[in-house]
Amino acid sequence: MPPPEPADTAFDPVRAAPFLTARSHNGWLGMLYREHGADWVELELPWRSDLVGEDDRAVLASGPIVSLMDMASGLAIWTRMGSFQPIATLDLRVDYTRAAAPRASVFGRATCYRITRSAAFVHGVAHDGDPADPVARMQGVFMTIKVNPGILPGG
Amino acid sequence: MPPPEPADTAFDPVRAAPFLTARSHNGWLGMLYREHGADWVELELPWRSDLVGEDDRAVLASGPIVSLMDMASGLAIWTRMGSFQPIATLDLRVDYTRAAAPRASVFGRATCYRITRSAAFVHGVAHDGDPADPVARMQGVFMTIKVNPGILPGG
Amino acid sequence: MARLTPYADALGITVEAADGDAPVMRLDFSDGVQGRPGVLHGGAISGLLETAGYALLRGALVQEGRAAAMKPINLTVQFLASGKPHPTFAKARIVKLGRRTANLSVEAWQDDPSRPIASAVMNVMVVEPE
């Protein structure tokens, strides 16, 4: 049997994202795949009443936005790598520039702009319709996991 | 006497940068104005032997890159505001993606992407010739200073 | 102490204890906070860290008699070790509480408070009513 074509084995976020966002924390939050490019992926986090950060405003809490940017970052890294391999978040920074529109979906778009032997660098925005007018802006670093993943951070 | 034209009073980074980078810490580092747009400014930090971070490599230390991004951020904020007003750095994050080329100038390009009543948000890159292949990536927040600047951080 | 946000309630965060002035928050392991199989999700850890920060800051503002609203400026999270399928705790410390902003440092741990699995630095805008 011949080895599979590269096109079959290359990481495809369109096929992988629904699988990776269907379960556990990402599944509970309800993330959806939106679109991607060679080094970026955009996910959607629909508004939901139990994810708001304040009782009196229908705006998503900031915690779910971190989860959204973390998952979008992972997908962007695998997309740029062209393969799925274990990675762990080393650190993540999110600046909250403004509140999202009430009851609006928040979209998380992450770009992997650099991969070294052991680290991957990402930046991105969260927005409620226009990426040029972000609700949050993210920068982070992920580590590739080579051995003994149990001792490494992230998740 | 008629009031001055707006064009005379608006903040002009071409005229302001040489003044702001001529003295004290920025002057010691030797920053130079390069170019700007409506919401961004790029400065140059020429390589100098006493600013290197390791004895055996002719590469600028990371400390001067923070100073460079801080000054470029301030200029970008004033350029977007259209006026010069006291601001102070609240916090700044720099990811170092790769070493700059030996003996290369490092260019710091900062963009102010959001201004609120009391805060200004910036992001930017440091590069050694190609902004698309950065040596560092920055995200930060500045506060406008209204009263009693003595008690506020930055510099 | 004021109740937690709808998001914190839904995630399963509870107030474990008050350690001096700082409330200790608790998050039990469940499928809803799981990332890789058997590992606590970094986003859930971030939510726990933020919740601990806001709870402490809200209490401090009340204590100072300030009816101020809190608006997030930013959050920088360090992931120091994998979160196991155990209960996770978090406690915040106010580094600076100024007129317009607050700076907080928060740590999350599982079995040993001296070995955090994650830490966060938070800046929060403190907005007094007009």
Place this chain on the structure above:
Amino acid sequence: MARLTPYADALGITVEAADGDAPVMRLDFSDGVQGRPGVLHGGAISGLLETAGYALLRGALVQEGRAAAMKPINLTVQFLASGKPHPTFAKARIVKLGRRTANLSVEAWQDDPSRPIASAVMNVMVVEPE
């Protein structure tokens, strides 16, 4: 203890003392570290914080017998108060020293170590020779 970098020397950073295992770095005020008139420049504070971090980490690696090179990953600095025209000190703490990365927490102060004017979180790549 190894000598400081050319940049640290040029900026005027010196080793003030060793507090336990952690060296305390000192930066005297001068025009070359001044930002706004009479105020210490945030970039110079950042340089002092980073220098304290690398000095501590280098010592810890030597102590572990590791001939590893240090490469910066990132630095997040919090500016908590204006730096006055006084001497400034900085001391780092190793939060985690792993096989491939180290995480450090650094504080800078002037008159009172318990009232930092700035803090930093650093991640450093630790690269063993092949």
